[in-house]
Amino acid sequence: MSDTSLDCTTRTGEAGFGDYYALLKPRVMSLVVFTALVGLLVAPVSVHPMIGFASILFIAIGGGASGALNMWWDADIDRIMRRTKGRPIPTGKVTEEEAFAIGMTLSVMSVVMLGLAANWIAAGLLAFTIFFYVVVYTMWLKRWTPQNIVIGGAAGAFPPMIGWAVATGGVSVESVLMFLITFMWTPPHFWALALFMKSDYDDAGVPMLTVTHGRKVTRVHILVYTLLLAPITIGIGVTSIGGPIYMVTAVLLNLWFIKGAIDIWRRDEAMAEGDNYRVERAFFKVSLLYLFLHFGALLVEAGLRTFGFGGW
Template identity: 65%
Template sequence: MSDVPHSTSATGEAGFGDYVALLKPRVMSLVVFTAFVGLWVAPVPMNPFLAFCAVLFIALGGGASGALNMWYERDIDALMRRTRNRPLPAGLIEPDAALGIGLGLGGFAVMLLGLAANWFAAGFLAFTIFFYAVVYTMWLKRSTPQNIVIGGAAGAFPPMIGWACATGGLGVEPLLMFALTFFWTPPHFWALALFVKDDYSNAGVPMLTVTHGRPAARRQIFAYTLLLVPVALGLGLTSIGGPVYMTVAIVMNALFLRGGWQILRRTDAESEADRHAAERGFFKLSLYYLFAHFLALLVQSGFGGW
């Protein structure tokens, strides 16, 4: 997901919007939504005020991860068209300030989540921040084309954290919510990489499209699309599934399989405009795909958890 454009003051100094952009608000919105769904559909009721606080602190933890990611990646962000206007490469926020915000906000979020919910959930949030900032950002992203596959776990943890806030533990349901997001991440990001390949190549990021080429990326997109189907349908057979969720899952997975098949059939012999149209279409579909599944879980619950 790309980040919202920052807003600058007339003097060229950082404005409020730049500090918001530092926290990757679009990524944070996914964290907030999936964490909220995980908390809501959990079988143990949670006080509404404490639940609101828990989701807020998970969001702040996600923002801390974004700030630490931008602090470390400011060199490669400056080389990519998609990211060169972020606050750090644009010179609007100092690296030390971004690091301080990331560390301070992360510690604050973990501590308060422990007080609002439980320390198991707080420890899980701390591990998620570490995984995204250190394991993915500092190690995997620049060292392996599997960066998105392994690193995608960080973005898949929030529904598990939400569930843990309510229950103090885990179960089959949050593991399948994790798996849904985990297997969705590679086709989502590789579809993006197909039409911004030069960005990753220029920045020296070993994205699959750069190291193995577009045909390999297309095959992997379709393979992960196939893996998604049993996970998505399997979630519908658990205690949080039902007819509403299964209907949405069947429709969305049929569309996603169709889109993955169309991507697989593309070749570099086609015009760039035609390829990019299909790739952008699949990327947009992937955004609706994940949102639709988690929204269906929310609707299926009947908003009766409390």
């Protein structure tokens, strides 16, 4: 993080609620909330609605705290990248000091309150998630290695494990597999974004795979990770939280996703630039649907089991 530029802490306008809300990365937070909620609801142990609501709220706050600390540390490169230059700190709506204070306060509060509301295993997982995203990924991996998004993706994969731990007080094969879905999904998802964002990562000096190894290698990696992801998602279908509806969903989604990865692998830069990265953009959009529908299918199976249906 740069601390030498004069505009780091200069406020150019009065911050509103929307600016502070944007500091928490609401889109990322929504994914955290959804996957954590699925982890909680598919667990074999029921949770009192008030405890469940409070737990998801504190998990969401912890996710938002991570986002605020990420923006605090990455303020220098956020000012450079087209995708991020409209964030609250680059636009001068929120200062770096404010972002740090908000992030740290919400981090401590979310972990302590989750421990009190649910259990300390879940709170410990939330604390580790915040630490991993802010320190391991943001401060270390992101600017050091092209494997940043591979290893750093673990931070976004923990929420279903936390939700499961809220209900069960522990970790199981099912929660680990839910973790692995997001963990293995993250690299092809972000590498597709890196392909059509073009110069953003070069300009910011972030060693994304497209920068360090080139676009051709990135296309191969997208295909490899997509192929490795498929057996993990399908494997969940034979566990206690799977079932026929989930299995059909997983098979169809993986066929769709693999086809998209193959289409990307077959392209070169001339083809991609010729149609403004149409295939890469489509794959990125499909990847969002891919993750949502997998977890959504698990939720449907859990609902059916509640009424004596579902499962194998």
